[in-house]
Amino acid sequence: MEKDTRSQQAEDLFNSLKNVADEVSLIRANLVKPDGYSLRRAPRPEEVETLTNKVSALSLSKRKFAAEEAILAGLDFEQRPHRHEAIPAAYQDTFQWILKPPLAGEPSTHAGFRSWLETGDGLFWISGKPGSGKSTLVKFIQSSQLTTQCLSNWAGAKRVVTTGFYFWSAGSAIQKTREGLLRSLLYGILRQAPELIPQVCVSHWQTVQSSVPGAKKRRWTMADLEGALRRLSTMGELPAKFCIFVDGVDEYEGDSIALARELVSLSAVKDIKLCISSRPWNVFQVSFGADPLRKLFIHDLTRKDMESYLTGRLVEHPRWGTVAGDLGQGRSITAEIVERAEGVFLWVYLVTQMLREGLSNYDSLGDLWKRLESLPTDLNTFFHHILSSVEPFYYQKLSGSLLISLAARSPLSVEIYSFHELEYEDEEYAIRTPVQAMDRQEAQDFHEPTPWRLNGWTKGLLEVRHGHVEFLHRTVRDFLRTEQMTAFLREKRAVEHFNPPLSILRAHVSWIKRTQFGDNEIINPTRCCSGTIRNLLDRSLRHSSAINFGNDNLCDSFELLLDNLELSLVKMVQSGQLCSSSYDTKTIESHIMVLYRYFLIVCDLGSYISRKLAQNSNYLDKYIESPLKLTLTSFILDTRGWIFSGFTPSAEPRCENVLRSLLQHGYDPNVGISSDLDNADTGPAQTPWVSFIAQFFGELVVGERNFHAGAPHDAQEPDLCFQAIKTGVFSVLLQHGADSNAGVDLSSFLKEHNDTASQGNQPFWFV
Numbered sequence: 001m002e003k004d005t006r007s008q009q010a011e012d013l014f015n016s017l018k019n020v021a022d023e024v025s026l027i028r029a030n031l032v033k034p035d036g037y038s039l040r041r042a043p044r045p046e047e048v049e050t051l052t053n054k055v056s057a058l059s060l061s062k063r064k065f066a067a068e069e070a071i072l073a074g075l076d077f078e079q080r081p082h083r084h085e086a087i088p089a090a091y092q093d094t095f096q097w098i099l100k101p102p103l104a105g106e107p108s109t110h111a112g113f114r115s116w117l118e119t120g121d122g123l124f125w126i127s128g129k130p131g132s133g134k135s136t137l138v139k140f141i142q143s144s145q146l147t148t149q150c151l152s153n154w155a156g157a158k159r160v161v162t163t164g165f166y167f168w169s170a171g172s173a174i175q176k177t178r179e180g181l182l183r184s185l186l187y188g189i190l191r192q193a194p195e196l197i198p199q200v201c202v203s204h205w206q207t208v209q210s211s212v213p214g215a216k217k218r219r220w221t222m223a224d225l226e227g228a229l230r231r232l233s234t235m236g237e238l239p240a241k242f243c244i245f246v247d248g249v250d251e252y253e254g255d256s257i258a259l260a261r262e263l264v265s266l267s268a269v270k271d272i273k274l275c276i277s278s279r280p281w282n283v284f285q286v287s288f289g290a291d292p293l294r295k296l297f298i299h300d301l302t303r304k305d306m307e308s309y310l311t312g313r314l315v316e317h318p319r320w321g322t323v324a325g326d327l328g329q330g331r332s333i334t335a336e337i338v339e340r341a342e343g344v345f346l347w348v349y350l351v352t353q354m355l356r357e358g359l360s361n362y363d364s365l366g367d368l369w370k371r372l373e374s375l376p377t378d379l380n381t382f383f384h385h386i387l388s389s390v391e392p393f394y395y396q397k398l399s400g401s402l403l404i405s406l407a408a409r410s411p412l413s414v415e416i417y418s419f420h421e422l423e424y425e426d427e428e429y430a431i432r433t434p435v436q437a438m439d440r441q442e443a444q445d446f447h448e449p450t451p452w453r454l455n456g457w458t459k460g461l462l463e464v465r466h467g468h469v470e471f472l473h474r475t476v477r478d479f480l481r482t483e484q485m486t487a488f489l490r491e492k493r494a495v496e497h498f499n500p501p502l503s504i505l506r507a508h509v510s511w512i513k514r515t516q517f518g519d520n521e522i523i524n525p526t527r528c529c530s531g532t533i534r535n536l537l538d539r540s541l542r543h544s545s546a547i548n549f550g551n552d553n554l555c556d557s558f559e560l561l562l563d564n565l566e567l568s569l570v571k572m573v574q575s576g577q578l579c580s581s582s583y584d585t586k587t588i589e590s591h592i593m594v595l596y597r598y599f600l601i602v603c604d605l606g607s608y609i610s611r612k613l614a615q616n617s618n619y620l621d622k623y624i625e626s627p628l629k630l631t632l633t634s635f636i637l638d639t640r641g642w643i644f645s646g647f648t649p650s651a652e653p654r655c656e657n658v659l660r661s662l663l664q665h666g667y668d669p670n671v672g673i674s675s676d677l678d679n680a681d682t683g684p685a686q687t688p689w690v691s692f693i694a695q696f697f698g699e700l701v702v703g704e705r706n707f708h709a710g711a712p713h714d715a716q717e718p719d720l721c722f723q724a725i726k727t728g729v730f731s732v733l734l735q736h737g738a739d740s741n742a743g744v745d746l747s748s749f750l751k752e753h754n755d756t757a758s759q760g761n762q763p764f765w766f767v
Helices: 002-031 045-075 082-086 111-119 134-143 145-155 178-192 194-200 202-210 222-233 256-267 282-288 303-315 320-324 327-341 345-360 365-374 379-388 392-407 414-424 440-447 450-458 474-480 483-493 500-513 532-544 552-575 585-602 606-615 627-639 656-664 688-697 718-727 729-735 747-757
Strands: 123-127 159-166 240-247 272-278 295-297 462-465 468-471 699-702 705-708
Touching: 045 178, 045 194, 045 202, 082 159, 111 123, 111 145, 123 134, 123 256, 123 282, 134 145, 134 159, 134 240, 134 272, 145 159, 145 240, 159 178, 178 194, 178 222, 178 240, 194 202, 194 222, 202 222, 256 272, 256 282, 272 282, 303 320, 303 327, 303 345, 320 327, 320 365, 327 345, 327 365, 345 365, 345 379, 379 474, 392 414, 392 450, 392 462, 392 468, 392 474, 392 483, 392 500, 414 440, 414 450, 414 468, 414 500, 450 462, 468 474, 474 483, 500 532, 500 552, 532 552, 532 585, 552 585, 552 606, 585 606, 585 627, 606 656, 627 656, 627 688, 656 729
Parallel strands: 123 272, 123 295, 159 240, 240 272
Antiparallel strands: 462 468, 699 705
């Protein structure tokens, strides 16, 4: 729906352009003789005026559309649609009941939801047991045309806008945080109601309108996002009715009570209502479950859906008719499965898979009954049963695949698992991997078997979706993260000192060395390469920061691997594997080293940097202008939830390890750095220390000179300052000689803090 709305606007703009072109052709045909040179007559003033007005209107429309697209692009992020796409679609006619009025004589347990869609307001809560199908149901509701029809009754003369966000605890940081929620909701709302952008995104709209082509885009801060949603919430009359779906709020990585309070507040806004789904935790029962007409528990309502799914999937198997015999026998076994499932759709799915496997093995009906009776109804026990059924021959690959999936910060590309398989033959395979790109056919032959192998090793507990490897369900991940199962997997891995993050790094290094990147990876000859190579370096080195160095051998392996990666990047530049030979090799080589060392710093690889500085004190200075400033800036941006160039933020603020390494190797926080604030007549250059603390308080006094932060308008943030105190960043800088005489004007900071505190428990969009 979102795409169709914006696409229609783009089509209207294109049609306007075509109309102007047709008008020009018509006027030209009336003015110019067939020879194409001589004029029949001069253009009439009204013709010129009409054409001028149309061109002017088209130009304004084009600029407005482009400005709106710039705002939307700033709100959007790569992972935004991933969770929604990963949720399986509802099977055939399942879940239809939630949108249909009950027939005469049927129970009306679910009728409240349709009534809420048509005439209700506020918030509706969908809950259920783990694995009961909540996310699939929410996806079905949001995408159904019948939902739009029901909401049209509620909207009256106004148009209906639906959008949503799907929290994902197994995804990247932005997919389980408030930032992801706010950006997704604003993107979905404003994409379908772009006329709201100038009023909702005031500062960003002004920036886009006044900026010159190619100017640096202004990033969205949390203050920007909260302010935009606050303005939307307090506008009064809105041009549309908004129904917002928020799935999996129990997967939110933060204060669940605060989130629940904020969602309830948003649902109280006129013209906005929310459909929320979560597990039946007490916090959500208290916040969302007071009204029995505005909640439902899905595990009480899916019996017929399970029967439909079972019958359909079993009938699809060519041997079912022969084995089941008369319909009574088939109905008997499906009824027993539904009874044992107790509302957990995931359990039904797993049992169906096993019965279909039995049918393929020519099991009799009696064999199928025995299979069913041997399966535990508890999901965790069932998962253990599945893992125990794996052939011992595959134990190492089973445990290795699951352990690196658990260690991953977000779902890994299937290519990582292809290269990881080489580790079972040679632990140091990554260093021995040649710097030589695979051709298309070689890469296809290498990666194509991986999804099949993963399915065989893990019995379907890992699945490949959209090129990434994910757990079958959140409950699988939760189960495997228990202490008992972690010990079980490590025992099956049977390799001493197995380190999953190191294995992920090895696979990334091999992937980089065997990939041809080409010219499309280059922005220009004087700037770093972007795209795939940058993303691979980012992901590989971020996983490196999670390596737990338990022994010197592991440290040595890690250092050799990173040394090999750096050397390989240089070779790739020289051979044309990283860029075309039409570019200056030395320039590109320099820039790839800037990029590589940049990620060493922002990924907080302090132990490795310390080793390199011990060998060469200029290791960083050759490529990074001010390593200490970059380290502190990384802390600022990571704490705010941002990484340069829009990268996904890490889960925790980082930089302490690199910071300590730099200070221990003689980097001085008081040594001046290049800055636009520098002026030979007013005093010394700004220092990393001054630049850092200016981000918190806005203005500093150093001697007789004032420094203004030059920070975004959301500077002077109490939470940011307290995080720096909590992590010890301030203390370690002061311990290494940071100038404690750099005076701080605290008046504006304290006023901001007091004003915020005085708001009590008000939700952020009303502060």
